[in-house]
Amino acid sequence: MSQKPEAAILLATLAMTGVIIVGGGGWLWHRWQGDDPASPPLSQNQDHGDKELLPPPPSPQVNTTFTEPQQVAAGMTINIDGSTSMVDINEALKTTFQKTYPGTVVATEAQGSDRGIVRLLRGEVDLSASSRPLTPQEQQQGLVAIPIANEAIAVIVGEANPFQGSLTLSQLQAIFAGQVTNWSQVGGPNQAINVINRPSESVTRQLFQRLGLQEHAFGQGSNVQTLDRDATTPMMRALGHDGISYATYGQGDWQQSARILPIEDALPMDPDYSLRHQLYYVYKTPPSSQVAAFLGFATSPNGQLAIAAIESLPHSD
Numbered sequence: 001m002s003q004k005p006e007a008a009i010l011l012a013t014l015a016m017t018g019v020i021i022v023g024g025g026g027w028l029w030h031r032w033q034g035d036d037p038a039s040p041p042l043s044q045n046q047d048h049g050d051k052e053l054l055p056p057p058p059s060p061q062v063n064t065t066f067t068e069p070q071q072v073a074a075g076m077t078i079n080i081d082g083s084t085s086m087v088d089i090n091e092a093l094k095t096t097f098q099k100t101y102p103g104t105v106v107a108t109e110a111q112g113s114d115r116g117i118v119r120l121l122r123g124e125v126d127l128s129a130s131s132r133p134l135t136p137q138e139q140q141q142g143l144v145a146i147p148i149a150n151e152a153i154a155v156i157v158g159e160a161n162p163f164q165g166s167l168t169l170s171q172l173q174a175i176f177a178g179q180v181t182n183w184s185q186v187g188g189p190n191q192a193i194n195v196i197n198r199p200s201e202s203v204t205r206q207l208f209q210r211l212g213l214q215e216h217a218f219g220q221g222s223n224v225q226t227l228d229r230d231a232t233t234p235m236m237r238a239l240g241h242d243g244i245s246y247a248t249y250g251q252g253d254w255q256q257s258a259r260i261l262p263i264e265d266a267l268p269m270d271p272d273y274s275l276r277h278q279l280y281y282v283y284k285t286p287p288s289s290q291v292a293a294f295l296g297f298a299t300s301p302n303g304q305l306a307i308a309a310i311e312s313l314p315h316s317d
Helices: 003-033 084-100 113-121 136-140 169-176 203-211 232-237 289-298 301-312
Strands: 077-082 105-108 127-130 143-158 194-197 224-226 243-248 258-261 276-284
Touching: 077 084, 077 113, 077 289, 084 105, 084 127, 084 143, 084 203, 084 276, 084 289, 084 301, 113 127, 113 143, 113 276, 127 289, 136 143, 143 203, 169 194, 203 243, 203 276, 232 243, 276 289, 289 301
Parallel strands: 077 105, 077 127, 194 224, 194 243
Antiparallel strands: 127 276, 143 243, 143 258, 143 276
């Protein structure tokens, strides 16, 4: 009979030991995992041993500055498409780049800013010339725009137009909104104003609406003629003696059939001229070696001198 109490005591002792082992093991497990509510969590720089965890790598940084190359590999080719407003800039940089780095090839097209950006995203070209900034959606797709030059939008009339004055911004907006329809209303002769507008898909039209009309809508009156094609030379021919329109300064200042009107007494070449905007080269990150080389040259003093010399050259349509 004395053995039963001893057996019971032994079983109770074993059971108590098991509870302690299980509970202590669970506590150690949770503490090792760092989720013990009574203990502080492991920091990001603590490990289960003696070594520290490295911090996460930094986010990739966009390279927005490029260095003019001393030399480039012979046979390097750069393909550019995009804004028609940048044809002359493309050609000036192409000529100077190929002369500076013999054996290189710069191939250029001008299918418009939007088309150039689409081709860049598809990997069909290395750079897109753009007369507009990038949209947030385009930036999210890895595109970066580098400012390359300033461009002015010129307000033009036919060479035979008798109006010789300057327009204020409010007068300009009233004319293109269809509220002012006679030149006498802005100090000119008593004759109707014929507004020559570009098609809605024209980037030049969109820029003029933003810079000149400050986002006001164009008029739709009988004195407004909208061209079927976005081309400068046919538009200038349509100006006659009573028409008014607009063009990028590089497209308009050399034409003998048209004359630039001052806006607020300033002309496009003046520093305080208000109808001015930025031109860009757009690339996709990360930039290739040919992109870095071309942009390094284009943004260098030598590249900027080549762009500045454009005023002495014939301009494209």
